[in-house]
Amino acid sequence: MKLLRTIAVRTFVGLAVGGLGFLLVLPVVSLLVRTSPGELLTRLGRPEIRQALLLSLETSLLATVLVLLLGLPAAYLMASRQFPGKRIVEVLFDLPMVIPPTVAGLILLLTFGRAGLLGKSLGVWGVSLPFTTAAVVMAQAFMAAPFFLGPVRAGFTTVEHRYREVAATLGAGEFYSFFRVMLPLSLPSVLAGTAMACARALGEFGATITFAGNLPGVTQTMPLAVYVEMQHDLGAAITLSVLLILLSFGLLLALRYGQSRVR
């Protein structure tokens, strides 16, 4: 009886792990076997692919910096202060993670579009956001923010209170204490949040195409280019996909190494 149960459990675990492998690993492998490194390199020379790659790198980097600048103080306040309605704010911060990206794009359009809530006043100053590279960065930052805020908030919360208290007794104000105690002690979490946000920004599609459109060289990032190329040049789509996967893989791998170095 006991033997039977052991066999059953092992079979299930084996099937589950195998299934997960099929689901996650096989598609990546199948993509990589479809293309040779030589083909990849020659296609890299094509202007529309290079353009998409550079635009993606530029926008996702800017989006990450934006998320970092806006997110760090917010995550700190959320971790160190109590205020009414905190739960609601927390949920609002998490929301972009679960709403459909197209909906996110629509919200951004309704806010910053020509006829939008803020867009109208921006228009008075001659600023129009939609269908610009800036709009791509905004869409990416919007979608990536929760991936930064989550781990960083959790990291700040786990920094023991007495370290900040002892810093205060040593004469450190909150600002000094943040940079010299809080940030170094939660560096692994901040690294994780930054890398996750960057990877999410890199892969952003739905919000970008809705809010920023699909203009080659201006708003057509790699995921958008994959979608467009699929219709007439599968080889180009595959090249872009491989690049995206390698970039994300490298980013997350660097994060692992970075974290173990910091710890």
Added chain:
Amino acid sequence: MLQAQLAIRYGAFALDLELEVPPGETLVLVGESGSGKSTVLRLLAGLTRPTAGRIVMEGHAWFDSARKINLPTQEREIGWLPQDYALLPHLDVFDNVAFGLRARRVPKQEILERCQRALEQFGVADLAARRLLGLSGGQQQRVALARAMVLKPRLLLLDEPLAALDVQTRARVRGDLRAMLASLPCTTIFVTHNPLEAVVFGQRIAVLDGGRIVQSGTPDRLLRQPRSSYVAAFTGVNLFHGRSSVPQPGGLSRIETDQGPVLVSGTEVGGTPFIAVSPREITLYAAAPTAGSAQNVFRGPVVEMVPEPPFGERVRVVLGTRPPLVAEVTQAAVDRLGLAVGTQVYASFKATAVSTYS
């Protein structure tokens, strides 16, 4: 001079007390866990805000609820050693000691000199470049002291500085710490749950119970005339709090306590005195003593027997008499009387063996 009136209440716990520490002196706050000792330090440090009160350090008001003064922690010029010292784990020993000076933007050269001096003063100069991992408890304590004292604080707050150490090193570190504190000119408050530490470190001691000071004075006075069951349990004395006293013939008084009556010598005992009887003054008998001169005789079972000192010559016998008593007798007497847990015995002491004080 530190003067403080502190009151705070959270949930069922209320703290309300006054402190006064002359400049350069060490006050020891002693009490059980939950008596509010650490809270007092947090209030003085500004880490917790009192609901009402006043803190004046050398003429500077740090906190005054009436005048709406509340100096933030970083401006109070204090040194605070929490129980496990809270050395910053991402910094090495030198950077820990330099932390406060850097936060105050002291010039580099001065930081170097002052830290070097502090590290030497506390005997940890050879550890300067070490990471914290692998430092012993005693070394961590010295680094924490150096980190606090390099800033020349007005007030040093020590929260159970010996609690984080293992038993083997505690006695040695206690001696070292005492010597170091004696050489510091800083007004100090030392919190401990251990009355022995209180006596070793304190010029003055305040006993804390339930957020109030139940006794304060010199170590000598504390040991001779304890006013709390906490300290009495430590010194091992039988302590009762009298409710009323009635003069008796023969120059005696009968004092009623919550746990039964006790006869003491003197007719002038008024009010609600404390009554202390040393366990060594109590004699045990197997049968009712008939020809003794002792005025206090009680009968009850032996509840517990503890060798004193551990595995020593004498035995502390805890009795279920009314009032409950602890007697200290020799091992020979235990054998002769055939004492065991549950044995009924008579315990007696003279009225003159009782010390009464209010």
